[in-house]
Amino acid sequence: MHYGQDMTIAESRRFSEDDLHLFNEGTHFRLFDKLGAHPIEVNGGIGTHFSVWAPNAESVSVVGDFNGWDASRHMLQPSGSSGIWAGVVPGVGKGTLYKYHIRSRHNGYRVDKTDPFSFFNEIPPKTASIVWDLNYDWQDGAWMAGRRKHNALEAPLSIYEVHLGSWRRVLAEGNRSLGYRELAVPLAEYVRDAGFTHVEFLPLMDHPFFGSWGYQTTGYFAPSGFYGTPQDLMFLIDVLHQHGIGVILDWVPSHFPTDEHGLGFFDGTHLYEHAHPHQGYHPDWNTFVFNYGRNEVRSFLISSALFWLEAYHADGLRVDAVASMLYLDYSRKEGEWIPNQYGGRENLDAIGFLRRLNEEIYQRHPDVQTFAEESTAWPMVSRPTYMGGLGFGMKWDMGWMHDTLEYMQLDPIYRKFHHSNLTFRLLYAFHENFVLPLSHDEVVYGKGSLLGKMPGDDWQKFANLRLLFGYMFAQPAKKLLFMGGEFGQWSEWAHDGELEWQLLKEAPHAGLRQWVADLNRAYGAEPALHERDLDPAGFEWIDCHDAEASVISLLRKGKSTDDLVVVVCNFTPVPRLNYRIGVPRGGRWREILNSDARIYGGSGWGNQGAVDAVPVPLHGRSHSLTLTLPALSALFLKSG
Template sequence: MTKMPGNPKTDNHVTLLSMDDVYLFNEGTHFHLYDKLGAHLIQHGGTAGVHFALWAPNAQEVSVIGTFNDWKKGRHVLTPVRESGVWEGFVPDIGKGMLYKFHIVSRTGGYEVDKTDPFAIFNETPPKTASIVWDLDYEWRDSQWMANRRKHNALNAPISIYEMHLGSWKRVPEDGNRSLTYRELATTLPEYVKSMGFTHVQFLPIMDHPFFGSWGYQVTGYFAPTGNYGTPQEFMYLIDELHRYGIGVILDWVPSHFPTDGHGLSFFDGTHLYEHEDPRQGFHPDWNTCIFNYGRNEVRSFLISSALFWLEKYHVDGLRVDAVASMLYLDYSRKEGQWIANRYGGRENLDAIEFLRRLNEEIYRAYPDVQTVAEESTAWPMVSRPTYVGGLGFGLKWDMGWMHDTLEYFKQDTLFRKYHHNKLTFRTMYAFFENFVLPLSHDEVVYGKASLLGRMPGNEWQQFANLRLLFGYMFGQPAKKLLFMGGEFGQRREWGHDTALDWELTQYDQHRNIQRWVADLNHLYQRESALHARDLNSGGFEWIDCNDAESSVISFIRKDGSSDDLILIVCNFTPIPRRNYRLGVPCGGSWRELLNSDATQYGGSGWGNFGGVTAVPIPLHGRTHSVTLALPPLSSLFFKHDSR
């Protein structure tokens, strides 16, 4: 660290904020605040130092305290920037690595507090709470990825996401069972994700958070990656390596709420600056957290600046926006009398709606080659439709309905699945209303829900067969895909954030076979345009037979529309093998078997169709031809029409 200056002072004649900056910030349209507020290493008059700036409009006095002044308040006092509510000043002769906070004396109630910098780009690891003077200097090596990522993130591209929690993917037991660092992850994660055929990784929130057990969803540092795994540059290196392997990176981003920790954003300057003052609007009863005041101009600038920051400075390829439903509804998780209606008497949060629309407009204006993804759990219309037609403007939306229906169906004893057949078929009633992602996420393997494998009924063989069937059904469906780590090799226990995945299971055939099946599904999904080009278009999907509830069998066609490629998917959801099962198909000729989840290399019984079948001119299911198939027990089959 740089030594403490002998004569501490603050030069208040140095400014990074122009009158335009102030105007746009107060107007709510400054979306690059990270270049102006916070701590910035600069040169002034030939002297190196740090420019500090903080928004605290109700402050009577703001000073910077830190290792450079023995944490003495009042030694480096900032001055207000006109009527903006911003305070700033230049401290000479200090540099990178210095610890600091802002000491705020409020105008009201004698309130004084030390706050972490809301715009800090690096902070101490909890339970310590100081910010660290830092820079974001890094020499990126991903120019090829950045030049071509539009095709990887396009809605007609194969998008298969590996969702993961950095701290519990793998650990180092010989070193106190610590998590891997960003750099250690960079040596193993990209190659693994690539070998498994996933196209993207999605990290549970890496933004700074005070409690590791929150998984990152209670953010205190909206511009700082957590220091639990290393420095900002080391996180950049991880992203860089993923890009070099052709893997996109999506970050979980949480603008829906923030924690009440005293060093964070809550009651920031003696007022409810970032959150609503009235708890009926500003306090979240489910999570005991604060809710942003989306109607305040400066708060909108803050949040949209945060989103753009990760896209610009860290080259990320998308943002998954958490808990959108909680933002959209004023009565979300509230009883009668616990919420305030909007100006029209309704339950819709008009400020949040406008914020989300502006957020997506600004992201796609600046970065048209990325995607935003909404976790929205209700039937709110047009979440993933453009704002100019009345949508919220997201690129994609999680299909929570599919997830709930599918897992509910799979937990049923196979004998009774025929009574729940509509849970498999209902999705097609709405499948193309939004640009959907099918999520089997971290939320489905915690809190007593059991692992995906643990949810499957039957004996051990049937459990693994059911899991292969689940993944085959998922990859056959029209939509993008998401799978939480551990599911790809059949993790037996629920996920726990404080221990590594049970990688030792992969020494056993059943788990290696599941892993091989997921990899082959991913590679097929990428290779066959019929399985991804029209994921979000009804023209890419046709039912063959959705009504065979008695046999618990469904069959459908996937197609890309730009070629004659057709892929037939057939799923048998019972352990009963079905011989001579006849299905109508749209054309004659050979139908080659691409994948069979019951093949012996996946741990199945080896039933199959000897590599393919030939369609004959016997009409069925409204088609001119038909095929006779052998349907293995608890299986999914993929056939491709040979158009030669």
């Protein structure tokens, strides 16, 4: 059944000549307003406008539960030479299941595809799209109006990384995950009480395999139906915002799965991915790689990024696996990759895409941030594009994570031989706007939990972990901690279970969580600990050379000369008595944090709350402090 006249009229309302031109040019970044399924009014009743990009199709039809999945009944019509097929189906409204039946010009290939621009899909293993809308009454106006200050480079960003499906579960109901709405208030209250400023969700976009944690995305405009509807996710983000918590979403433009219903081989050709397997197939993940040189693919991906920022009020995007995008030879052997036009290994199309992505995001939303998970020494990842950078707001410091965890896992007797693992970072710490991640990747696949990595008996394990967190918060950079680490989960993370919440009934675990909460609060309250996180003027070593004692001491400075915090870390289980360090001024220095306090599960050693500096020069400074350093401890002292 054809709707030729009616479809042409509705089609002209949906697509202007400018829309089609900009899409084919690669500069249309609101495709979610145009492509996909959009409920409309038809002759006083309901209907849906469908449109899909399939330039190599001989015919495209909409199939669904409204027509018995009959591919001959509701044919779409081509929109000029744009490659877009469109049309209206009267009587179809919100909640209707549908797919696109594509018949290719090539080899008679036929396939039913999920809508690349659908707002909602069936729960896997089912694969149909669902006609839906994005209507929601947001209540986060106060947050949105003032979020610039919460997301600024000078703000204290302490990020709680969450896999939504395994934070909490309902064991009595078949071990099911909590939904978006069920999680909203408990998660918001927990994160607020723990002092974190932001939540970062592992990908919530639609993905067919739960075990991929969301990193094999099929729905670039649809949240996962595992946890509820689009409005349910909006409610979760809304509640977090109302509790003063920012939301960062993981987003994966680096690759996509090969499932037949997805983007791969979409119209009988390699439409979204490169045709050559040396460019279009990722050997590590058995996935396809986007063709960033194709205009329409750039429009698709940038539209997706902006969609989550606009329709879902996200405060930032963490872009996954950037290194795999930048290098043509990433994880490929000799002869398995194709050099660029200059003979190099850099993916010039991906570089251009990333720069344009960040330009468009910051132009439209200067109050959000983008974060690059980039594991190499690629320069200027978090520097503006006009300077030659990639334009990200921040970059994960993967080198710090690797060096620090390698150091912390050592028996303390050997740490003095690896002192540079602690100090090397400051040689490059201000080359980028860094986030220090203790992420999900470090607590899976046999790596053990953070607590399990620590050496020694149980007391020493907890003391080491408190010390690790103290050292992390002392460093100039933003912070990220994966869920469960804050209370010392013993087991490594499992995506099909929940966190070991029962451990919080035990004093060492409750004490550890209190330590993290107090670190977060001090980080937010003390300008010296966050204002110049990304500015070399905010950091000085006091003494980074005491490898023999495995002690480091440093000074953090705010923009005001009055804001000074000294941090001293003792990485051995031996208390250091009468340990002297130089400080820049006299007067009283208050001990604002001590990881060995009894409230955290420590032994209670310390400096009785404060120490007076004496006019004895040391470490190139006019005054000095004589301190008691507890075993395996981090001390924070504030001037005044």
